[in-house]
Amino acid sequence: MDHIGYIAAAFLIYCFLQKYAAKSVQHMIERSVNSCLLFGVMPAFYYIFEYTSTVYTDFMYSGTRVAVQFMPFITSAFYFVFVLLYYSETQKQASIQREKDMLDTQFNRAQKEFESLRQMQQNAASYRHDMRHHLALLQRMAVNGNIEEIKEYLQTVQTDLDAITPVRFCENETANLVLSSFATKAKKSKIRLTLDVKLPDSYPLSDTELCSLLSNVLENAIHASEKIDDVNKRIIQLRIFSKNNKLCLDIRNCYQTEPIFHHGMPVSKEPGHGFGTKSMAHIVEKYGGVFRFSINDGWFIFQATI
Numbered sequence: 001m002d003h004i005g006y007i008a009a010a011f012l013i014y015c016f017l018q019k020y021a022a023k024s025v026q027h028m029i030e031r032s033v034n035s036c037l038l039f040g041v042m043p044a045f046y047y048i049f050e051y052t053s054t055v056y057t058d059f060m061y062s063g064t065r066v067a068v069q070f071m072p073f074i075t076s077a078f079y080f081v082f083v084l085l086y087y088s089e090t091q092k093q094a095s096i097q098r099e100k101d102m103l104d105t106q107f108n109r110a111q112k113e114f115e116s117l118r119q120m121q122q123n124a125a126s127y128r129h130d131m132r133h134h135l136a137l138l139q140r141m142a143v144n145g146n147i148e149e150i151k152e153y154l155q156t157v158q159t160d161l162d163a164i165t166p167v168r169f170c171e172n173e174t175a176n177l178v179l180s181s182f183a184t185k186a187k188k189s190k191i192r193l194t195l196d197v198k199l200p201d202s203y204p205l206s207d208t209e210l211c212s213l214l215s216n217v218l219e220n221a222i223h224a225s226e227k228i229d230d231v232n233k234r235i236i237q238l239r240i241f242s243k244n245n246k247l248c249l250d251i252r253n254c255y256q257t258e259p260i261f262h263h264g265m266p267v268s269k270e271p272g273h274g275f276g277t278k279s280m281a282h283i284v285e286k287y288g289g290v291f292r293f294s295i296n297d298g299w300f301i302f303q304a305t306i
Contacts, residue, residue, distance in 0.1 A: 170197040200242040214278040221253040
């Protein structure tokens with residue numbers, strides 16, 4: 001009966017733990033090593049203390065007030081410390097997860113923007129393909145002597161072509177689409193954007209990562225330049241080149257307020273900002289590259305080698 005009772009109790013305890021505790025413990029294990037250590041330190045300490053105090057001494061069986069009060073005190077103290085440390089660890093993990101979600105969001109946004117730019121290029125190709133229809137219409141107008149209609153029609157066609165045709169800044173399709181988009185944004189914000197882009201034939205980044213990297217560096221530069229009151233000081237300079245089989249990027253812009261740095265990274269006090277620089281750093285470090293943020297003579301500079 002003793003064995004049967006033991007087996008039955010073990011089975012019931014297993015069912016209880018499987019139903020109510022297994023998922024919580026698995027969730028804790030998947031979070032971090034620190035969480036597991038915090039969770040296991042109390043039973044480990046209790047086992048070691050009980051073993052040493054009963055095998056080598058008679059402290060636990062002495063019946064003294066210290067022996068009676070010691071374990072409840074230690075248990076409560078460990079529980080209190082565990083709650084504080086585990087809360088801190090949980091907040092840290094939540095912060096990391098939020099940053100990861102923001103970086104994923106930015107990466108997805110860059111991917112969608114890249115697809116939108118690619119569609120724009122396809123529309124431009126289709127428009128050029130249909131040019132013969134426009135020429136036929138213009139020929140009929142010319143035969144009828146409708147000079148004013150021809151002028152108006154040509155103005156409309158030119159405007160449409162300018163709106164959908166990316167400017168050629170380099171031979172790389174991905175980089176050219178991104179640069180064309182941000183060149184338009186800079187022009188609208190009255191920012192003088194200088195581009196010197198010479199991408200090598202091969203580089204480690206995927207098209208989406210290249211789009212994300214360029215989008216973030218240019219978006220941050222335009223955002224900082226827009227705050228400058230003096231329009232003549234709104235300047236952005238971007239250089240991309242190859243050196244020693246490495247892809248090198250150098251972008252610098254003027255600023256209104258001097259940036260704040262923390263551990264070599266610029267810190268933004270504006271809500272929803274600051275994730276672009278982390279995304280840039282993540283992409284560079286993913287391929288074993290190096291990067292640096294700095295300020296020099298009124299310029300905010302980002303340099304990277306991949």
